Amino acid sequence: DIQMTQSPSSLSASVGDNVTITCRASQISYNSLNWYQQKPGTAPKLLIYAASRLRSGVPSRFSGSASGADFTLTISSLQPEDFATYYCQQGYSSPYSFGQGTKLEIK
Amino acid sequence: QVQLQESGPGLVKSSETLSLTCTVSGGSISSSYWSWIRQPPGKALEWIGFVYNSANTNYNPSLKSRVTISADSSKNQLSLNLSSVTTADTAVYYCARGAILQFYFFFMDVWGKGTTVAVSS
Numbered sequence: 092d093i094q095m096t097q098s099p100s101s102l103s104a105s106v107g108d109n110v111t112i113t114c115r116a117s118q119i120s121y122n123s124l125n126w127y128q129q130k131p132g133t134a135p136k137l138l139i140y141a142a143s144r145l146r147s148g149v150p151s152r153f154s155g156s157a158s159g160a161d162f163t164l165t166i167s168s169l170q171p172e173d174f175a176t177y178y179c180q181q182g183y184s185s186p187y188s189f190g191q192g193t194k195l196e197i198k
Numbered sequence: 199q200v201q202l203q204e205s206g207p208g209l210v211k212s213s214e215t216l217s218l219t220c221t222v223s224g225g226s227i228s229s230s231y232w233s234w235i236r237q238p239p240g241k242a243l244e245w246i247g248f249v250y251n252s253a254n255t256n257y258n259p260s261l262k263s264r265v266t267i268s269a270d271s272s273k274n275q276l277s278l279n280l281s282s283v284t285t286a287d288t289a290v291y292y293c294a295r296g297a298i299l300q301f302y303f304f305f306m307d308v309w310g311k312g313t314t315v316a317v318s319s
Contacts, residue, residue: 092259125305127243134292134309135243141303178243182304186258189243 092179093117097190103198108169112193114179116160123183124162126155129192130175139164140182171197202293202310204257210287212319216280220293220310227269231296232276233306234267236289244289247265248296254302288317 094117104110114124122142127135138149142157152167166173174197179190206218220232233248247257266279280287292314294306309311 121302123303128239132313134294136309137307140307174229180201180243180245180305183302185256186260187245187304189245190272191242195250 092186093120093184093188095179095181095188097179097193099193100191101194101196102134103196104169105198106169106171109167110167110169112164112166112179112195114162114164114178114190116162116181116183119160120181120183121135122157123181124155124157125180125182126153126164126173127178127180128173129178135178140178166195169195200295200308202295202308204291204293204310204313206313206315208290208314208316210283210315210317212284212317213282216278216283216287216315216317218278218291218293218315220276220278222276222295225295226271227228227274227276228271231298231304232267232269233294233296234276235292235294235306235309236287237292237312238286238289246278246280262297276313283317285317285319288315288316 096115124142126139129135139155143155153169154165156163202224203221210216231248231250233245249269251268264281269276293310295308296306298304
């Protein structure tokens with residue numbers, strides 16, 4: 092099974108900041124990595140799939156990148172609505188595991 | 199657009215079977231990969247499994263001995279049965295539509311709102 096290690100577990104930032112969240116896979120997963128945003132009491136929403144493909148309708152301030160087994164979600168110029176918990180998920184092989192989540196809070 | 203709605207008992211007794219239904223509207227359950235995912239209180243998401251082509255399934259090995267996911271095309275619904283539950287199965291349960299691109303890119307793009315299930319000891 093592929094294990095996903097996400098860091099940091101929490102992050103404080105201000106509106107307008109640029110932030111980066113990292114996810115590492117325990118084995119190579121060929122860029123099959125997705126990012127989801129979850130706000131309290133609501134279901135996760137897909138932001139990025141296949142490491143860097145922005146889902147239609149998602150603001151362009153969200154971007155993803157990959158380098159080997161390391162994946163990065165970058166949010167440029169944070170907006171108030173971006174404060175949420177973010178999860179990575181590998182989509183390469185079953186079981187399709189998630190990271191532990193990164194809670195992005197307002198500083 | 200496609201919408202999903204989970205339903206089922208909010209409380210299940212320990213050792214019994216948890217049964218949930220997800221009703222799909224705006225799309226056919228005969229295509230796509232229909233998943234169940236759960237989230238214990240304050241914890242991360244866990245993929246439970248999916249059904250595709252209405253009859254084929256793929257389960258998380260950690261739950262495989264207790265899980266059955268099925269699809270009913272006539273009702274456009276998918277179901278989740280989780281047997282021999284314990285308090286560790288207390289969670290919000292989500293259904294979601296998934297897709298697999300080029301064999302190795304699986305993602306879930308439409309989610310239901312989730313339903314909370316508590317297991318009482």
